[in-house]
Amino acid sequence: MPSPVPLAGRHALVTGAGRGIGAAIARRLAADGAVLTLLGRGAEALQTLAAELPASARPHAIACDVGDAQAIARAFHEAAEVHGGVQVLVNNAGQAEAAPFGRTSDELWQRMLTVNLSGSFYCARAALPAMQRAGWGRIVNIASTAGQRGYAYVAAYAAAKHGVIGLTRSLALEVAAQGITVNAVCPGYTETALLQASVDQVMHKTGRSAEDARAAFERSNPQGRIVQPDEVADAVAWLATPAAASINGQSISVSGGEVMN
DSSP: OOOSSTTTTOEEEESSTTSHHHHHHHHHHHHTTOEEEEEESOHHHHHHHHHHSOGGGOOEEEEOOTTOHHHHHHHHHHHHHHHOSOSEEEEOOOOOOOOOGGGOOHHHHHHHHIIIIIHHHHHHHHHHHHHHHHTOEEEEEEOOGGGTTOOTTOHHHHHHHHHHHHHHHHHHHHHGGGTEEEEEEEEOSBSSHHHHHHHHHHHHHHOOOHHHHHHHHHHTSTTSSOBOHHHHHHHHHHHHSGGGTTOOSOEEEESTTSSOO
16 A cells, blocks of 8 residues: 655755645645755745644745755755755746737846746756765656647747756656656646736736636636646655656646647
């Protein structure tokens, strides 16, 4: 029988952990027995989440911008001092912003790449040496269906998320024989503050009601609904377990069938 706490004692670090998908992942990994480092830009949100988690998770919160390579190096050093080397890394921190291609500024382009792609690279680079020494590790990158198929008006975001999937595949091959797996989870439209911001943007630009704007996002999912953060967390949690040892280099769509590989 599988263990009810398959990650007992494993040190998991989740970026963008203060809300939405990141918070759901942190709760699920804690339930699976992991000890947790919570990374995010908002210290207050991280502390609020830490207070909700079971004492067994021994949550340690670090306010950090994943786009700052030096800050990431310091954060991983601090995390290792508290819980030992990171064994499960979940690169969840991300940001999305829409603009027509011709009005995509250099600053917007660079920001999408820095937060969504470079941040994943910096964190994986910081986590990998401890995993290699231990001969075991799990890296799960939260990408997006935008990284599997693309969407209009989010060229910078989609390019960054395609990059996350490319990074996932290349690193997975590099560490495949070292007891480490690297995979991507690609949510469709998910019930988060980011989705609400998109609904608000549609309402503002088109004059549609909130119900009509939300329905447009629901229709992208063949199941006719919005994905829930806990569903994404379930996929991440499975990939983090020993049972998923043969799953490597995959981009798993959590989208009700919007993307089929």
